[in-house]
Amino acid sequence: MSHAPLLAAEDVEIAYDEAIFAVRRVSLLVHPGEVVALLGANGAGKSSLLRAVSNILHAQRGRVTHGRILYDGTSVAGSSTSRLVRRGLAQVLEGRHCFRHLSAEDNLLTGALGRGSSRLETRRDLEHVYALFPVIAEKRRVAAGLLSGGQQQMIAIGRALMARPRLLLLDEPSMGLAPIVVAEIFGRLARLNRDEGLAILIAEQNAAVALRHAHRGVVLENGIVAAAGTAEVLRSKDDIRAAYLGLGRANIQPVST
């Protein structure tokens, strides 16, 4: 990992309504070709951090109050979300947010809106997504709202891939899904990373699955970094296992706020 990081969060602090701190002094790096897992319980600040990266915090009256986030060397604060998408930063939001009334294929096509690609390129990207998630190809004409949670998650991921990202952010892709579906989705993401070198930052509560596929992990606890390291190290650390893998008794001290 000698090259410049694709994403660098430096000492980031995020507050909502100028009062409620969600994230305090968090730093995080994602290098090209790397899968990084952002772990933590509800309210740890994972989503806030991802939203700050895509510059959509203001929709929830949130703001980065300290530090900075650099994507590909430039600060995201000065870029609109649509510009970031064009520069290859795509995000799959928590809860999928499919367009329920649009067909699976139309949902995927909305993913190409941000990039302004030609019809031919769009077609090719569509086939690429269908190759990755064949089940979606079968359901391409079906309204997204009628598909299962797992299929909707695949649509949401496919939709983000339509923007041809260099860095893909995923917020809680396992939410509400059966373990076997979660395993399938993570398997596909790992394949994307392996075959195409796509850098991925995944916010997850399901640490076991996330660490199985990630290179590195960062554990957030009440808005600060509680632990960080390679996936192997985090997997083997007892306190992490206790706190996030549900094995044994937790002995991480809650960080006072």
Add this chain to the structure above:
Amino acid sequence: MARSPAQPAANAFAPFTLALAIGIALGFVPSDYLFDAVLTPFLAISLAGLGLNLLAGYAGQVSLGSAAFMAIGAFGTYNLLLRVPGLPLLAAIVIAGLLTAALGLVFGLPSLRLRGFYLAIATLAAQFVVQWALDTFNWFSGGDTSGVVEAPPLMIVSLAINTSVRRYLFCLAVVAFLTAVAIRLANSRIGREFLAVRDNETAARILGVKVLSTKLFACVVSSFYIGVAGTLWAFLYLRTIEPDGFDLDRSFEILFVIIIGGLASIRGAFLGAAFIVVLPLVLSRLGDAIFGATFDSGLVDIVEKIILGVLIIAFLRAEPEGLSALFTRVRILLPSQAFSRSS
């Protein structure tokens, strides 16, 4: 089977072509009543409904100010013809449409912060401000103190649009052209951006859709259509230009047109306008024919309104997605490929 994304299906224009053919064929019916009282107002209201549907149905921004924008279009055309000698009629209509679009942009600004009911209330401001301004400053009516002015004679090059059938055909040509543009737009990337913003703003934003400019663009396009519809309504149907022709009732009427016709559907505007404009006429004729001789005409009027109201409720109960959805369902039952689902 797979429809190419940025290109309307070849058959997206099939129902349009069919309807246009019927429209032209109707031009040969020798009945001024049909043109003056039925078809011309139907087309004008359809166009206004189409404009509102682009904004409300596709982009999800509710507006109660449609009649105000119709008024801006009508008074704009009137003033352009009055004050710019030698300006061709079509140019005046287009410029008035652009003027309406510019004002639509201004009144569209609240949509950046407001949604749903709140936005609807904000658009009422347009309705009241415009009507007030037209009532108060008689400059808009060319100095006429009554505020009601006759539509000037209309000319295209050397052809005077002075008979019922010519007015109808002119109206048909304008509406057909703008409808074709709207079909193209709805099936384009912009149409999908509208839908994305309507269905889920956050998701649209994270996909890189410029939500704010998409909303404002919807306002602009919609206002342009409604402005042109206002010109057609005043010049070709009412043949007078007066603020009262564009009151709040008209705004509601246009909203009902798209709700009954079907949101986010091109043909919905036409089906809805047929329901709202043509059905009362049919009912009134029926009423006169059946009861006219025996009952007081006022009573027959009231009964007609009741029947219309009941029909609307019954209809929406049976098909909440509007006439357009009913149409689609019929098409599924029929083996014919005459109608397309994509508009």
